[in-house]
Amino acid sequence: MTETRAEVMLGTLDLMVLKLLEAGPVHGWGLAQLLETASDGTFCVNQGSIYPALQRLKAKGLVRSRWGVSENGRRARYYELTRPGLKELGKEVANWVRTSSAVNRVLAFDGGEV
């Protein structure tokens, strides 16, 4: 069962990363903080797992990276959405909304009359 849950987590992590990148280029550390803030600390994923997610998105061509200088003057790798990435985000969000509302309806189902 652990494996199945991890898979779900992986998928959603990729989606969340895509969403967080929509606002503009950001580095890995920044993403980790954004994720923590945006989810009110709900997700206690290892911060490190952001990097494989970024690499997966990059391998699909949804994200690209370049080296830049961070707010406090350090060299950092910035990630940003590509045009296909933006399109993919729209699709995935719609998909997620549909799936999650369906799951919610099932969970709210109280037996009813058949």
Place this chain on the structure above:
Amino acid sequence: MAGRWLLVLVERARALLTPGRFDSELDEEIRYHIAEATERNLRRGLSPGEARRVALRDFGGVERVKDDVRSATGIRLLHDLVQDLSYALRTFRRNPGFASVAVMTIGVCIAANAAVFSVVHSVLLQPLPFPEPDRLVSIFNSYPGAANPRSYNSAPDLNDRREAVSGLEDVALYTASTYSVGDQDGSRRVSALLVTPSFFPVLRAAPALGRGFAPASEAGEVVITHALWQSSFDGSTSVIGTTMHLDGEPFTIVGVLPDSFRFAEGDAQLYIPLTFTARERSDAARHRDWYHMIGRLAPGSTAESVGDEIDALNRARLATYPAALRNEITEAGFHTIVQPYLSDLTRSVRTPLMLLWMGVMLVLAIGAANVAGLLLVRAQSRNAEVALRLSLGAAQSRVIRQLATEGALLGVMGCVVGLFAAAWSLRFLGAFDIYGIPRLQDATVGPLVVLLSVGMAVLLGAVAGASPAVSLVRSGGGSFFDRIRGNGRSSSLQQILVAGQIALAFVLVISTGLLVTSLRKLNAVDPGFDTVGVAVAVVSLPESGYPDEATRLSVTRNILESVAGLPMVREVAVADRLPFSGGNRVPVMPADDGLASGEAAGVPLQTVVSPGYFEALSISPLSGRGFRDSDDQTTARVAVIDEVLARRYWPEQDAVGQQLWRGQPGEARDPDKAITVVGVVESVRHSSLREEEEIGAFYVPLAQVPLGYFRLILRHDATSPAIWPAVRDRMAALDPGLGVSSTTTLEEMVAASLVLQRTPTQLLSIVSLLGLFLGAIGVYGVMAYGVTLRRREIAVRVAIGSTKRQIALLFGRECFTVVGAGLVIGLLGTLASSRLIASLLYDTELLNPATLAAALIAIGTAAAAACYFPLRRALRVDPASVLKSE
């Protein structure tokens, strides 16, 4: 969209090509992350050490993350491969003995396979170097009823088949010959092919320079090969139209063949038009089958359909024959056979080559089992390592992949060794000089062979490496400690490997044994003459000095007399041919019309000999006399016949004094040409020790048919090769233009006739020794390891009172069962492959007891030796020390 994939591609390529840069960038990124996180924690009031610790905890396993990132890029596999390879190399370095045995085993197997496959490819598989080679057919007449299932073709056949057979686009006749090229001083014999003008069009080959033969080409034209053009004319383009002298006659060079031109039969350097007189083309010349025929099928027709068409034509022709001849030809079962040219060309070498190929594949299988056994043994000794890796969470597939990589690496290393060895060994094919095997010299380790060998080696190594790993991982059901101790669960796999090796080795050894038995029987066949101490050479009288029969005869007699005076020479003779060197067959029949109606004339081999011939070859006289110098053109025609012909024509009476005619029944006869039989000699083998057919021999005296080109035969005391310089001196004293060439011995000529039996037998002997050796090593390795694994069991048995005898029996029985099972499987395998080998055997039963016993003893001894040493170690197990150490 294209941009996106380009981006992805560039990213992957970068990661693949510069893994170092990829890793260092990832390092830097992660360092940045940890640094920022640490700073944040410091700001939150944690101590510096605590701040970094928490940062690392929140990040979660730096190495793990790196691994995940790498696998997300898709370079993970490559990374693993590099890691596995360097790990494998490290292990090999730690244990060089194991690695070199495995590499050498694979190397030897690959070398044998690559070399034999190169030959098979070159000789059997490579298409002929002509356009649409599949449409070339070989055509020949067959007279099975007259014990001549494979005859040749006559000149009238050519016209018939060119004009009346629609399934043939074109046909040509050809026959081999030799000419001396150059003037008296530098003259040498060069092989030539006499060809009808249609020969090059049939092949669809044309000279690169000049032209081929016009349909009406007459004698006196010659087309030369590229090689001869280069060696004798320095590749000069002005050679066309110039004259070269062949046997002293002028020939005009009309064409030079391209460098790529190779006719598969023989090594002709000269192509000369084969022309026929009106008489040779007439119906009277039918069944004078002297010529090879090659044809090109018309589109859509097949060899069978053309064969049917020619046979229909044959029947129509037969109806017009005189009755006696018609009966004779019909009785002989006359028909014409059409076969694809390449398979006909290679008919006699295919089976030996396939057998050899099968042999090396068996060796490969034994080698594979051997390497699998080695890896299995080693894998078990690495049980602890594998168990540790599995316990630490390594994926099973990952462990198997690592072991397979090791095996494949061994395979590749062995393959490199093997391919070099194969290429090296093929260089010695030239030394073999096995004539009769077309295109053998062209065999090289080509791209196909390399590809096949690499594939085989990698597969062999990977399977051999991974199969023990699979059993190892599967057997990992028990606890970590169980696995570490090693529970010998793969012993059944080991037993299968051992039995398999024994079976394969048995097939090899018994096949070789059968061939050796057959060869020994062939060597023991009495050829009817004494081959020991007979030296032979070719003498070609210069055309210019000896233009007519009288001068030729007198110089031949002078040579005989002068050479006979040499002290070591006991007998000297000349002949136009020798046993085992081909010859002409001529129809002869008794003059008294002793043939029953419809009976065919005998077609014995004719040999023109000088008076000393029978003595020189020690052919025993049976009655009458041999030839004398006085049997010349001024006296009556005489002949000596062999007992086969004598028995056939005069079974009841003495053949001496009887008369013979040349020719077929029903032909017109000239009373002046009657030949008187003056002697009968024992029959000899004419062309092969194998031959069963009694074709008869017909000898005529040299003085009645003087020769310009003949064999000089010397029976001598000393076996010293120095005999030829003395002979040359004597001949040069007679005429500086005289000399001998192609010196050999009768023994060598007879031995050469067995080359297609002997060479495969020798090679297969080497192959099966190799197989036996590898098999024994494999059996030894597995058995020895089995004993090591069961030392504790033995120790316990000894401790509770088992005697040495009981231990020996326990292991002995196991060895016996496994080896016995292998022998039974091997015997079945031999029976299954018996069809291939039976056709190669002479007078040898497939299951002859002597060979079977010898093979059983060979395998039994090897297996016993392989089991003996491990058994001895088992008996020496000291229970106290073993049990203490466990």
